[in-house]
Amino acid sequence: MWAVGGGKGGVGKSVISANLGVALARSSQQVVVFDADLGGANLHTLLGMSEPRLGLADFLSREVATLQEVRVPTPVEGLSLISSTGGPLDMANPKSAQKEKIFRHLAALDADHVVLDIGAGSAFNTLDFFLFADRGILVVVPDPTSIENAYHFLKAAFYRRLNRAKPGEGVREVVGRVMSEIKGRGIRSPRDLIDNVAEEDAIAGEFLALQARTFRPGILVNRVRRPEDCRLGEQIGLACRDYFGTEIDFLGCVDDDIFVNRSILQRRPHLELYPNSPFGRSINALAEGLLKRSEVSDDD
Numbered sequence: 001m002w003a004v005g006g007g008k009g010g011v012g013k014s015v016i017s018a019n020l021g022v023a024l025a026r027s028s029q030q031v032v033v034f035d036a037d038l039g040g041a042n043l044h045t046l047l048g049m050s051e052p053r054l055g056l057a058d059f060l061s062r063e064v065a066t067l068q069e070v071r072v073p074t075p076v077e078g079l080s081l082i083s084s085t086g087g088p089l090d091m092a093n094p095k096s097a098q099k100e101k102i103f104r105h106l107a108a109l110d111a112d113h114v115v116l117d118i119g120a121g122s123a124f125n126t127l128d129f130f131l132f133a134d135r136g137i138l139v140v141v142p143d144p145t146s147i148e149n150a151y152h153f154l155k156a157a158f159y160r161r162l163n164r165a166k167p168g169e170g171v172r173e174v175v176g177r178v179m180s181e182i183k184g185r186g187i188r189s190p191r192d193l194i195d196n197v198a199e200e201d202a203i204a205g206e207f208l209a210l211q212a213r214t215f216r217p218g219i220l221v222n223r224v225r226r227p228e229d230c231r232l233g234e235q236i237g238l239a240c241r242d243y244f245g246t247e248i249d250f251l252g253c254v255d256d257d258i259f260v261n262r263s264i265l266q267r268r269p270h271l272e273l274y275p276n277s278p279f280g281r282s283i284n285a286l287a288e289g290l291l292k293r294s295e296v297s298d299d300d
């Protein structure tokens with residue numbers, strides 16, 4: 001299960017999720033794309049569909065018992081969609097119990113791969129969807145506001161992860177105490193935090209270090225026009241290593257391509273219309289890379 005997020009709106013999360021789903025469906029039997037942008041769902045449009053009649057809202061209102069049943073077929077063989085359009089307005093902010101129920105059912109989906117299209121921002125619910133997937137994909141575009149939002153998103157996701165990991169009482173006490181003294185201790189990064197906690201208590205330090213090591217989102221640079229745009233991914237990866245004290249995978253680059261908008265206007269999945277476009281080739285390469293990485297981590 002991959003989650004495509006990025007903190008900022010308009011960076012290409014949805015168009016990448018939709019087409020990643022199409023690319024994965026070519027080599028796998030059953031792929032599901034889940035529209036986790038609960039307040040701004042538009043995956044159906046990018047997949048060339050009108051608003052599905054069934055979706056997450058029917059599951060949350062208990063008209064349908066399982067998430068599996070609100071999967072609808074897309075025009076692409078092997079690819080189905082769980083849509084989040086058309087629900088009540090408060091569906092954009094599900095309560096914790098509802099969210100956990102969605103997670104349980106996502107995990108139980110009968111599928112080879114699931115792609116979650118995450119909404120913008122760093123609200124807890126958004127972060128939780130990103131963290132729930134086996135692997136997070138952080139989409140950035142070469143523009144300072146996107147990079148700034150991406151760092152903020154990663155930092156928020158990391159602290160949220162610590163919070164959700166539910167350490168034992170002793171560890172929580174030390175981490176909580178050190179975190180309450182962040183300013184006085186001059187802690188500027190998760191890495192500083194880990195070092196400070198480790199000095200106080202080895203077990204708590206090891207807990208945090210493990211959380212950092214296993215927090216491994218990948219970075220994808222979208223809308224690349226020049227080779228130096230693409231290098232941004234490596235630079236962010238290096239900066240993250242200093243900041244979090246953990247490796248961040250650089251997943252590659254996606255070309256900026258005028259045919260992306262053309263396919264959206266034509267209301268058909270880009271990869272079906274233009275499989276050999278620069279964008280199409282980038283997405284195919286991304287899917288291939290992700291599948292390879294998931295085989296490696298399955299072997300671990």
Ligand SMILES: Nc1ncnc2c1ncn2[C@@H]1O[C@H](COP(=O)(O)OP(=O)(O)O)[C@@H](O)[C@H]1O
Pocket residue numbers: 008009010011012013014015016120222223224254255256257258260261264279
């Ligand atoms: N690689 C790309 N080349 C050209 N246009 C792109 C590319 N990626 C995204 N876009 C355009 O950016 C806009 C926003 O994309 P979208 O996927 O809806 O962003 P998000 O889901 O992050 O808010 C769309 O109009 C899309 O056509």
Ligand SMILES: [Mg+2]
Pocket residue numbers: 013014015037117118119
């Ligand atoms: Mg979107």
